[in-house]
Amino acid sequence: MEVMQILHMNKGEGETSYAKNSTVQRKIMSFANSIIEEAVVDMLCSNNNFFFPESIGIADLGCSSGPNSLEVISEIIDIVYATNHRMGRPLPELRVSLNDLPGNDFNYLFESLPEFYSKLKEEKGGCFDRCFISGMPGSFYGRLYPSKSLHFVHSSSSLHWLSQVPPSLKSKVSTHLNKGKIYISKTSPKCVLEGYSSQFQNDFSKFLESRSEEMVGGGRMVLSFMGRRCADPCTEESCYHWELLAQALMSMASQGLVEEEKLDSFNAPYYAPCPEELKAVVQAEGSFIIDRLEAFEIDWDGGQVSSNSSSVAQDQKTGFEPMLSSGQRVAKTIRAVVESMLASHFGRSIMDELFRRYSEIVDDHLSRNRTKYIDLVVSFTRKP
Amino acid sequence: MEVMQILHMNKGEGETSYAKNSTVQRKIMSFANSIIEEAVVDMLCSNNNFFFPESIGIADLGCSSGPNSLEVISEIIDIVYATNHRMGRPLPELRVSLNDLPGNDFNYLFESLPEFYSKLKEEKGGCFDRCFISGMPGSFYGRLYPSKSLHFVHSSSSLHWLSQVPPSLKSKVSTHLNKGKIYISKTSPKCVLEGYSSQFQNDFSKFLESRSEEMVGGGRMVLSFMGRRCADPCTEESCYHWELLAQALMSMASQGLVEEEKLDSFNAPYYAPCPEELKAVVQAEGSFIIDRLEAFEIDWDGGQVSSNSSSVAQDQKTGFEPMLSSGQRVAKTIRAVVESMLASHFGRSIMDELFRRYSEIVDDHLSRNRTKYIDLVVSFTRKP
Numbered sequence: 192m193e194v195m196q197i198l199h200m201n202k203g204e205g206e207t208s209y210a211k212n213s214t215v216q217r218k219i220m221s222f223a224n225s226i227i228e229e230a231v232v233d234m235l236c237s238n239n240n241f242f243f244p245e246s247i248g249i250a251d252l253g254c255s256s257g258p259n260s261l262e263v264i265s266e267i268i269d270i271v272y273a274t275n276h277r278m279g280r281p282l283p284e285l286r287v288s289l290n291d292l293p294g295n296d297f298n299y300l301f302e303s304l305p306e307f308y309s310k311l312k313e314e315k316g317g318c319f320d321r322c323f324i325s326g327m328p329g330s331f332y333g334r335l336y337p338s339k340s341l342h343f344v345h346s347s348s349s350l351h352w353l354s355q356v357p358p359s360l361k362s363k364v365s366t367h368l369n370k371g372k373i374y375i376s377k378t379s380p381k382c383v384l385e386g387y388s389s390q391f392q393n394d395f396s397k398f399l400e401s402r403s404e405e406m407v408g409g410g411r412m413v414l415s416f417m418g419r420r421c422a423d424p425c426t427e428e429s430c431y432h433w434e435l436l437a438q439a440l441m442s443m444a445s446q447g448l449v450e451e452e453k454l455d456s457f458n459a460p461y462y463a464p465c466p467e468e469l470k471a472v473v474q475a476e477g478s479f480i481i482d483r484l485e486a487f488e489i490d491w492d493g494g495q496v497s498s499n500s501s502s503v504a505q506d507q508k509t510g511f512e513p514m515l516s517s518g519q520r521v522a523k524t525i526r527a528v529v530e531s532m533l534a535s536h537f538g539r540s541i542m543d544e545l546f547r548r549y550s551e552i553v554d555d556h557l558s559r560n561r562t563k564y565i566d567l568v569v570s571f572t573r574k575p
Numbered sequence: 576m577e578v579m580q581i582l583h584m585n586k587g588e589g590e591t592s593y594a595k596n597s598t599v600q601r602k603i604m605s606f607a608n609s610i611i612e613e614a615v616v617d618m619l620c621s622n623n624n625f626f627f628p629e630s631i632g633i634a635d636l637g638c639s640s641g642p643n644s645l646e647v648i649s650e651i652i653d654i655v656y657a658t659n660h661r662m663g664r665p666l667p668e669l670r671v672s673l674n675d676l677p678g679n680d681f682n683y684l685f686e687s688l689p690e691f692y693s694k695l696k697e698e699k700g701g702c703f704d705r706c707f708i709s710g711m712p713g714s715f716y717g718r719l720y721p722s723k724s725l726h727f728v729h730s731s732s733s734l735h736w737l738s739q740v741p742p743s744l745k746s747k748v749s750t751h752l753n754k755g756k757i758y759i760s761k762t763s764p765k766c767v768l769e770g771y772s773s774q775f776q777n778d779f780s781k782f783l784e785s786r787s788e789e790m791v792g793g794g795r796m797v798l799s800f801m802g803r804r805c806a807d808p809c810t811e812e813s814c815y816h817w818e819l820l821a822q823a824l825m826s827m828a829s830q831g832l833v834e835e836e837k838l839d840s841f842n843a844p845y846y847a848p849c850p851e852e853l854k855a856v857v858q859a860e861g862s863f864i865i866d867r868l869e870a871f872e873i874d875w876d877g878g879q880v881s882s883n884s885s886s887v888a889q890d891q892k893t894g895f896e897p898m899l900s901s902g903q904r905v906a907k908t909i910r911a912v913v914e915s916m917l918a919s920h921f922g923r924s925i926m927d928e929l930f931r932r933y934s935e936i937v938d939d940h941l942s943r944n945r946t947k948y949i950d951l952v953v954s955f956t957r958k959p
Contacts, residue, residue, distance in 0.1 A: 246721045284721045288709065293685040301677040301712035323721055325672065326710040328685035337630045337668045337707055 198352060198460070200255045201527045202296035210257030210299065212527035215493035215564075216348045217259050222487040223347060223415045223568045224266060230411040230482070230570050231270045231343060236278065237409060246284035247271065248341040250405075252331045253349025254289040256296035261307050263345055264289070268322065272315055285322040290335055291349075293328040294531070301326065330354060332397045336405040343411050344402055350416040353460040354394045357386030360458045367455040371441055374433035374459045377425045384424050391462040395472045403478030408575035412479070417463040418567035420486050428565045429463035432491065432525065435556060439549040440537075448544065449537060457536050459529070469569065483570040488563040491553070492520040518554030522546045582736060582844070584639045585911045586680035594641030594683065596911035599877035599948075600732045601643050606871040607731065607799045607952045608650060614795040614866070614954050615654045615727060620662070621793060630668035631655065632725040634789075636715045637733025638673040640680035645691050647729055648673070652706065656699055669706040674719055675733075677712040678915070685710065714738060716781045720789040727795050728786055734800040737844040738778045741770030744842045751839040755825055758817035758843045761809045768808050775846040779856045787862030792959035796863070801847040802951035804870050812949045813847035816875065816909065819940060823933040824921075832928065833921060841920050843913070850951065857955070867954040872947040875937070876904040902938030906930045 200209030249267055254260045264287055275282050289300065304324060311322060329335050331346070332354040359382060360368055369376075369383045402412060419429035427434075440457075443449040466484055473479055515523070526546045534542055556562070584593030633651055638644045648671055659666050673684065688708060695706060713719050715730070716738040743766060744752055753760075753767045786796060803813035811818075824841075827833040850868055857863055899907070910930045918926055940946070 246724075286721055293688050295685075297681045297685055297710065301679075301681055301710070304677050304712055320718060321721075323711070323719065326681065326685070326712070327707070328688055328710070334704060335707065337670055337705075340630075 193355070199292060199294035199296070199531050200257070201530055202256065203299060204257075207523070207526055207530065208257070209255055209296075209527040212523045213255070213257050213259050215489065215491075215524050216255075217262065218489060218493050219415060219487075219566045220259060220263055220347045222485075222489075222566055223413055226483060226485070226568050226570050227263070227266065227345065227413050228270050230413050231267060232274050234343065234409065234411045235271065235274045244283055244342070246286050247343070248286045248288070248336070249343045250288045250290055250327070250336065250341050250345070252290045252335075252344065252346040253352075254291050254295075254300070255349075256291075256300045259347075260289060260300050261303065263347065264324070265307075265311075267343065267345065268311070268315075282321060286340075287322060287324045288327045288336065289324065290327040290329065290331060292330060295328070297326045297328065331401070332394050334401050334404065338404055339407050341402075341406045341410060344406060345413050347415045348417070350395070350398065350414055351418070351461055351463055353387075353390050353462055354397075355390065356458045356460045357383075357390040359386040359389075369458055370455050371437065372434070373437045373440065373454070373457050374461060375424050375430045376434055376437070379425070387462050388424065388468065391464055391468065392472055395464075395469070396476050399473065399476040399479060403476070403573060406573040408573055410573040412571040412573070413568065414571070415566055415568040417461075418469070418486065418565050419463050419465050420565055422465055422467060424463075424465075427560075427562050431556075431562050432521070432553075432564070433459060433461070435552045436525065436529075436549055438552050439545055442548055442552075443541065443545060448541060453537055457533075459532075463565070464567070466567065469567070473571070478574055479571040480574060481569060482572055483568075485568045487566045487568065489566055490561075490563060491557065492517040493524065516550065516554050517557050518550040518552070521553045521557075522550035525549070577739070583676060583678035583680070583915050584641070585914055586640065587683060588641075591907070591910055591914065592641070593639060593680075593911040596907045597639070597641050597643050599873065599875075599908050600639075601646065602873060602877050603799060603871075603950045604643060604647055604731045606869075606873075606950055607797055610867060610869070610952050610954050611647070611650065611729065611797045612654050614797050615651060616658050618727065618793065618795045619655065619658045628667055628726070630670050631727070632670045632672070632720070633727045634672045634674060634711070634720065634725050634729070636674045636719075636728065636730040637736075638675050638679075638684070639733075640675075640684045643731075644673060644684050645687065647731065648708070649691075649695075651727065651729065652695070652699075666705060670724075671706060671708045672711045672720065673708065674711040674713065674715060676714060679712070681710045681712065715785070716778050718785050718788065722788055723791050725786075725790045725794060728790060729797050731799045732801070734779070734782065734798055735802070735845055735847055737771075737774050737846055738781075739774065740842045740844045741767075741774040743770040743773075753842055754839050755821065756818070757821045757824065757838070757841050758845060759808050759814045760818055760821070763809070771846050772808065772852065775848055775852065776856055779848075779853070780860050783857065783860040783863060787860070787957060790957040792957055794957040796955040796957070797952065798955070799950055799952040801845075802853070802870065802949050803847050803849050804949055806849055806851060808847075808849075811944075811946050813849075815940075815946050816905070816937075816948070817843060817845070819936045820909065820913075820933055822936050823929055826932055826936075827925065827929060833925060837921055841917075843916070847949070848951070853951070853953065862958055863955040864958060865953060866956055867952075869952045871950045871952065873950055874945075874947060875941065876901040877908065900934065900938050901941050902934040902936070905937045905941075906934035909933070 201207050204210045251263060272282060327335055369379055372379055375384055375387055419426050440449055440454050444451045444454050473481055530542055585591050588594045635647060656666060711719055753763055756763055759768055759771055803810050824833055824838050828835045828838050854865065857865055914926055
């Protein structure tokens with residue numbers, strides 16, 4: 192099955208939904224806040240008269256569904272509002288587009304819009320009937336919007352998903368190149384590393400090319416996604432959560448609960464790049480200037496809350512139940528994101544047991560290590 | 576509850592879904608085909624250079640979900656393609672927006688888009704990567720789109736839904752004005768008729784006002800919705816399907832299966848106007864010229880297929896099972912449309928029994944009468 196058909200965050204608002212298990216992604220979004228603010232203000236205050244348009248096009252790519260989706264839109268609107276107010280300018284019409292793959296839970300997202308609009312009008316007054324929020328289903332590794340229609344593009348926690356599993360890993364001639372693993376691992380052969388790296392370069396290049404046609408000259412873009420700091424793709428910070436998920440699958444395979452063939456043939460359409468790889472693609476594509484590139488560390492369970500030190504206040508903030516261990520928190524977060532893909536490959540019936548085992552393996556790992564995720568935040572200007 | 580929160584066609588693709596029970600609406604759409612073609616061709620071929628834009632904005636308002644939603648879009652695209660081809664012009668980018676209330680099943684609709692795009696590219700070639708289809712959740716009785724962003728607006732089988740039940744019918748002082756009825760009936764007091772008529776005038780005026788801001792001068796709009804031919808709002812062709820639904824509810828109330836109070840307090844947010852009322856609102860609002868107004872008759876069960884004369888070929892076309900009676904077909908069609916509202920008022924548990932009784936009452940009625948729906952199709956030009 193194609194990634195477009197099987198990748199979506201868990202729908203609805205149940206126990207295993209993305210809406211209920213996206214605290215880590217929320218935290219990641221917060222790293223980018225000041226960088227988004229800088230980019231939007233800079234765009235609106237540039238001397239270029241082009242940025243007094245009647246309407247501003249804003250797109251959030253890979254918006255998913257749940258409380259995070261409208262959070263970033265709300266922040267961008269606040270910044271536009273405050274900046275225009277400070278400069279004594281009338282507010283332009285805001286064309287806001289929420290993009291994700293067609294399998295995303297847009298229903299859940301759209302049902303929260305009436306309340307969002309009410310709050311906006313209450314806080315900002317009547318002028319906010321000029322904000323038009325729509326949904327755009329489709330892959331951001333291709334064109335989504337008309338030419339020169341976007342002024343600001345944002346994407347958070349999405350661009351580490353590739354458009355496909357690297358084809359070299361799927362080829363029939365060389366089956367099971369990545370035996371027992373589901374992503375890059377210290378034991379993966381070199382061709383697996385190369386396959387992933389080359390798929391990222393192709394995808395990210397297509398992403399930039401598509402955006403460069405859709406954005407106006409001088410438009411801004413802030414992207415944040417999983418990455419790594421060093422050149423070695425086998426570094427723990429970029430792949431160890433997949434390594435442990437593979438361990439959980441292997442333990443099930445050894446007991447006959449998962450077919451070994453199934454495990455060997457699954458590889459995640461995921462890549463966590465390093466800054467140098469990123470810069471090389473941007474330079475080769477040629478339409479964008481990188482204004483800023485930062486790397487942030489984030490705990491696997493999204494914060495400082497551990498099962499021993501949890502307080503009610505903290506847990507209200509994270510949304511997790513107070514008695515969950517870090518491993519359980521991590522397992523719930525990962526499950527909400529990858530279950531659609533794993534269930535399509537391994538079957539839905541093993542999911543509970545898989546993530547139970549995974550949570551134990553993660554707890555064990557975290558009791559001995561403090562491996563963190565690395566989140567890269569990059570701010571771009573579309574060349575004039 | 577507000578209409579915006581409780582009105583949506585039945586979701587998904589199950590037995591009672593709108594996707595499986597919208598043959599009548601499909602047939603109604605077909606009445607408008609030649610009128611849509613005339614309007615789009617005329618718009619593209621007008622001497623006005625304004626209509627050589629880089630991108631054309633097209634909106635389908637009240638698109639719902641299911642096979643019909645993309646059918647009309649496909650037809651409009653065909654017309655644009657053929658006309659531009661004939662005139663030797665390059666194809667503009669097409670910004671297509673599918674609108675409905677936030678409770679509509681956009682997920683189902685969006686999941687059918689990848690196949691739609693594939694078919695488009697296969698049939699029309701590479702130039703069709705310039706068609707961008709998005710979803711716009713919200714009420715068309717207010718602004719949905721940025722100023723002057725639309726060139727062609729379409730709506731089918733939606734504008735007979737009012738934004739609310741006429742407030743005079745809901746007022747506490749005059750409860751149960753429309754006792755035992757759920758819409759205009761021959762026994763309804765005059766104030767009920769006036770309440771409905773005035774709500775229609777307000778709503779349709781707001782609809783025109785909003786579209787007039789969103790459309791470019793010279794833009795075209797084709798609307799089709801339930802109506803009536805004569806001035807009398809109590810005519811059977813405009814209200815008798817509601818009369819029979821009220822009979823089904825009354826029969827259940829008489830047996831204690833529905834609270835009488837519930838029946839008395841329910842009124843449908845629906846209005847089937849006559850051409851004169853429509854013209855008066857258009858003239859008063861002032862932004863549009865009516866180019867054409869036609870009335871079409873349609874059988875309640877959507878076609879010539881009756882339980883006695885059904886053939887497999889015909890049933891493949893209508894999508895209904897061959898052995899259904901006309902009453903059952905009508906009940907399924909109406910249920911797919913009104914169940915969300917009725918269930919929210921009367922409770923979900925009585926729905927099966929209600930529509931069973933309704934189908935019997937309709938069968939009985941149709942055995943003695945050939946009452947038809949009237950569909951009005953109106954073509955407009957936005958004044959320059």
